[in-house]
Amino acid sequence: MTIAPPDAETRRAIAPVICYPNDSLPQPDLGLYTQGLAGAELVETVIAAPRDACSFRVAAGQFFRIVSVDGPQVGDLNLWNAADLSERFYSGKTRALHGTHVTTGERLWSAFPHLRPMATIVDDTLDWYGIDAFGGSVHDVIGTRCDPYTGNLLSGTQYHHCCHSNLTRALADATGLPLREAEAHVHDVLNVFMCTGFTRDTGQYFMKASPVRPGDSLTFFAEIDLLGALSACPGGDCSSEHSSDTAVCHPLKVEILTPAAGALGDWQQPARNGYDRSHGR
Template identity: 50%
Template sequence: MAPPEPAYQGVALDVDRPFYRRLAEDPDRRPVESFEVPIRSGRAWRVPKGHLCRLRTVDGPQVGDLNLWHAHDPRERFWAARTRQLQRAHVSTFDRLWSTLPFLRPLATITADTLEDHGADGDGGRVHDLLGTRCDPYVNRLLTGEDFDFHCHSNLVRAVAPFGLTEFDVHDVLNVFQCTGLTPDDRYFMKACPARPGDHFEFFAEVDLLCALSTCPGGDLSIPLWGPDARDPIDVCHPIGVEVFRPRDDLLDGWCEPERAAYRGLHGVRLPRWAE
């Protein structure tokens, strides 16, 4: 029996792979910004449209929780659930990161991923996870009865505060470098991050972006955060490097910022005839 077809199909999901491949392979890209996000912390930064952003493991495997917003209108932000449906539950090169309604357009397109050949391991675990979301102090309190202020949710809250955003703006994440899957009884699992120093995940900003990244307090997730075997995993925590590049101008010939969704937004409410 043939496997089922993906539910979401259409020309709007087609990607100009040669265009993004040229961006990824550009030897003349110019560095714009470079920094490291220390362990158990968060940082936010802007990436202008038409630029590339690379997340890089520095000295060991490390999971990072990524949020994206339109830099000029944070009501438009990354929509993990719809990206999971339109693309995949674990994203890689040429997949796009889509925004929320009523905008529904690609905020970014993945251009490079050194772990793209990882595939599924023996347990079905894959990397760059959209199945789950960020760890947070509320769930931690629920499971352990204790408070801890440096979960990814809190790291992201602190990171975006200087940009005028609050806890209510932090949203479901892309878990970069994180290996996850579903157990035979359909429950979420996390495994040790397979990344090595120098592995990277890179995306092209389709619009002006505000990005925020948390270096997960679980580090490479090789030590359980909850349950009978849980202990402080600080020894497996590492920083993540962030680099922003401007590609060669001629490589962007013909490219333009994607338009927001064309739907008129009437939702079944009729306009008076004089307004139609």
């Protein structure tokens, strides 16, 4: 290891600067959304079976809720513009704007060149968890998704029910796309209910048993027309592993809810990002 320079501690002591101060972000009207949710009617229920995925569609102005039903279970969520798969959830920019984990009042942002809110979290029954002594929290936008390629790289396996493959099958079934074409649209996820962080000594991504219990839920307001896919991770509560058939797994439920007529007042969908896309030319 390189010998530390004499001013090493001075360099380390430099205060950090937030990369993207979010004080100027457009703020959701949580009061309006909460009011709409209070009188919303359940119109559809979809189940993601253990070690598998489901797809669902949500119209702009509706709500969707992900619910733990039978036992502790984490899920991997992908979102697309229902009319344009190129506009999809951008976990990296969501992380840059809100932090490593998201909760009530924070939003899932779409990819370039759109960069607008796709969904807003309006209720989180695990918001009490906060950040634990290990640096762990729930609902992360730091993990990519368990996938067969990394499994093959590290262990030589051919495992087909990891979240990447589950989401690929779900999108193919929802759109009629061939598997290989659908796979190109599968992207980094929101890890719903998953408890994760980075180790303080090595900076490695870790997971630990999720605090989620039956009845816990995460509820979103759809800012645009959405196609979603949710995988019930083969790791169950991710207390030990995430790509095998040995962990105890449970289903996840997705509920679609429609607010009463007029409950959202004059709410309008967010516009696409206003950058002119000239890129200096």
